[in-house]
Amino acid sequence: MYLRNNMRNFISLCCLLFIAGKVAAQDSLITNIQSRKSLDLNGKWQYIVDPYETGFYDYRYKELNEKNGDAYWNSGIPANKSEKKEHGYIDKYSIDVPGDWNHQKPEFTYYEGTIWYKKSFDYAKPANECKQYIYFGAVNYRADVYLNGKKLGMHKGGFTPFNFEVPAGLLKDKDNLLVVKVDNKRYADEVPTLNTDWWNYGGITRDVKLVEVPATYIRDFVIQLKKPVNGQAIGKQPEVSGWVKLNDIPASAQNITVQIPELKFSKQFAATGALTQLSFKLPKVQLWSPETPKLYKVIVSTSSDKTEDKIGFRTIEARGPQLLLNGKPVFLRGICIHGEIPQEVRRAYSQQDAEQLLNQAHELGCNMVRLAHYPHDEKITRLADSLGIMVWSEIPVYWTIDFGNAPVLEKAKAQLNEMITRDHNRASIIIWSVGNETPVSPTRTNFMHNLIIRAKQLDDTRLVSAALEVNYSSGKDVNVVDDPLGEFVDLVAFNEYLGWYGGSPDKCRTTNWSTPYNKPLFISETGAEAKTGFHADSLTRFSEEYQEWYFKEQVAMFKRMPANFVGLSPWVMADFRSPKRNNPLYQEGWNRKGLYDDKGNKKKAFYILQNYYKQKSAEALNR
Template sequence: MRKLILTAALLTAGFCAVAQNNLITNIKARKTISLNGTWQYIVDPYETGFYDYRYKELREDQPDAYWNTDVQKDRSEKKEHGYTDKLTLQVPGDWNHQKPEFVYYEGTIWYKKSFDYAKSSGNSKYFLYFGAVNYRADIYLNGKKLGMHKGGFTPFNFEIPESLLKPTGNFLVVKVDNKRGADEVPTLNTDWWNYGGITRDVKLVEMPQTFIQDYVIQLRKAHAGMAGSKTPLAEGWVKLNHQPAANESITIEIPELKIKKQITATDQLTKLVVSLPKVQLWSPSQPKLYKVLVSTTADKVEDKIGFRTIEAQGKQVLLNGKPLFMRGISIHGEIPQDVRRAYSEADARQLLGQARDLGCNMVRLAHYPHDETMTRLADSLGIVVWSEIPVYWTINFGSAEVLEKAKAQLNEMITRDHNRASVIIWSVGNETPVSAVRTNFMKSLITAAREMDNTRMISAALEVNYNSGKNLNIVDDPLGEFVDLVAFNEYLGWYGGLPDKCRTTNWATSYNKPLFISEMGAGAKEGFHADSLTRFSEEYQAWFYREQIAMLKRMPDNYVGISPWVLADFRSPKRNNPVYQEGWNRKGLYDDKGNKKQAFYLLKAYYAEMEKKYPQQK
């Protein structure tokens, strides 16, 4: 099992980091070959290729282990497994949508890919990189185990011993197990489809022996709103994969701003501060990105980074020192018309394009980190992002092991995207039931998130006290003391009462912080029309939105936005009405074929009003 090593380093007064020891960031800018495409597979529900008949893990050299070759040494050798072109799956991609027999499958599938690789003449290091595998991945190359990773939505990589990589006939095997577990993150009970498989890109990465592993370059908070009064400063750090030699230097370049700064590497992780005169700040109305080059004598990496500040101050959220109202929508990482997990740039363009058509300047990427193409495209489009780990509902809050699993996913999410200007909120969970044990668990995650990155807001979807007084609901979840943004989910008119209940309901929070509605919504089957009292009709959903929007117009003055549930209908095994759901959560404003429901136009009109009220943040 790969051991996760966390190293905390206080870098500046405004930025701390805890970086995963071996995760290489900005993989798109590295020298890679794609291992996407057609993979052979073996279905193994009893995990025969992993355990012996006493249920002990097979030894590496045992020929019946499915990570070993299926080719007989001679005709007498016993082989009870085999990979064939008759059984193939496409990578990236979940297995559920590729074969009818896998729609509900939860268990183990072995993936196998053969490839050739001509090494460079120079002295290099080699890594296998996976954008995501759901849920547990055991990685083997040419019969040798490289490592294991848990977590279905975050990236990981393993170094390949140079002697193991062959010019021809490499035999890569990935054991993928998507079984749900009580002590996993997420846990047994969720309201989304458990898509299994190698769901994001697989790449072979070639790096120099000494290379830039990770870096952060972000605008210092203290300069928000100081246009012209002081020169803004970017600060952060560069992390090398090695202890630097004496006088080894790191160069930071931003050509458009005519900036080229050389710093001496003081350790494996070196802090930096860069003056940014005449910088144009990133915002939804002007999503300016700069080419940034980070280099050493041995390595060079290029990125596109936007510079902006974000903070919760009093009752407001300030973007570049100005109030931000978030016209949001919650999104699942799913392409409904294909009934599959989203992974590509085309998928990101569909989902974010639909959000823009609605009038959004914000998306909540629920309930797990989405593919990196989403956050990078959001950078380009000027859409702010709430990014979340799948600490969802009834996690085992009393388990130290579960807490470490959650921290590992939090770390991988932040490490991958800490240079994305669009990401303004790290969320540590959703609708977790209040208890002292749960609050301590969640507080630990919040503390860890701030140690990794305190330039962004930290939040979670909190619980609501619906018994605080007549017609008044108060968000007084004790976790609110520790978050920057007080966010909550509410479904008045869908769960509990009818939509007209909104007419007499008011909201408040016991915390002097910005208030954000992270979910609200009602189900409707597109094309089903009836009177407004009929559940699952478009008319009922439209009535729900009309009443909700009227209620929103009398929210308290710390109300800073909303991300209704949800952009599009999505698959869920919990939704089993045989007429209106059929395994779909129907709260989408788009249906599973991309058709807009009546409620879409009501929310779009409300967002047009709010855009006029906050014109500086289109």
């Protein structure tokens, strides 16, 4: 027993050291890709379906040697007519990138496993010394990346960006071979875990680029307004804090220049190594808000590099029971959104997709969206900046994560780090969420608390929360949201489904809510299913009339919520695919809680919530 326990501890320590190295590697993530010189690698990629992972392991199930000709990271083209090759890439088997594989071919609808992707490209090498990186917006779930037969690295996490540096001399002028082994199999010790209520879309689901940067370059920067302290006003010259991260300690002294041309602002800072802290006053700035989503071009440069972004300046804080945007109370008129285009049954990835999703939210009357249950494409957070829609962004720590597993915590931290790193200059994002509906236990609370601590270390200018479950009070009229995690979050958010999971909607008439925490209270989910076109009386489940009644009773309950009630994001904007929803008449593999159906049609309940949001908007204008 002693030896077995010590061996288990040793293995856990090795896993932690390995993952710590992987997490450290994520600090190399390059941001503001849209402002970099890059080669677009999207388009048609050839593929091989490999359910047995024959191209990765030998017949003894050991990873193939990098130079092994049978490995699928090689082209598969025989050197002569006698050489044996049992794989190859041809145009007959091609697939679009970005895009999930599930919707592109009928045989892939339910496929979970490995598919190899291959892209050939030419590259004109620049005259000046530079570095190159292969950048992926997201790959679900595990990606092993090879270039010209050499493995660049491996990444886990299906919804966050990553990049790998290309070794010097590896790129060729012609016929570079980029191969990605994509594996979307689910495991109990991954994030998310085995059990989710959404479709496990596999593939290279977001943009791929070859990014070119100088030898010493600006890897990342943060420029944000400081969060007010002790209720102090923002003032006419709000204080900005942040930092600039270079890829390396510069060989000679360098200055970092920050410019905001519209404000005629320019200031130099002496680089203090790889990370340089920034602090300055910003006069005459117009604050970002849903009513005036003002963005400024911000340019950060050194003697060797320049990058820029469009940034809005605002503050968000929880002060006692109040939620304050730019120092003023705000009510969040939200909706939950999946990163999916239901009418085409696929993962969302394009600018047009982002416009569809946020325009639907805008038509509903929303000033906020909860991007569930994972980080969405960067295009949607950037568009939210422009449209003035506040955002809750979340990592997929969902339901039954293995909370007692230390390596799982490190995987969750890595995804949290990648989510925040990509979007920490997005004014629209006001809440980082560390999870959804996690079952209460001391082990789980410690796990989640660690994520909250990490989020605040990475970004102290925003709120940190999680969507909590409710244990409904049996026979009582007051439900108390007293999850112990409430002590650590900034916003006490909870999911409630009174009238759908247990009882009927009229239960809302006698139900009230409270929390022991002196913090803002937010309903992060509520909803009921309805099949468009199925009409019946309001007592009939899955009818539009039932869903309509549900929201009528919910709205009446919202109107008598306690004073610290600061908003809601009902579940969900549009019907979405889920293997868990198998009623043969009303679901057929779809979660039907959408206010829009899978064809973009509005259900009757849409107008109930829209009318409530119009009332709340009018109240805010008259305040």
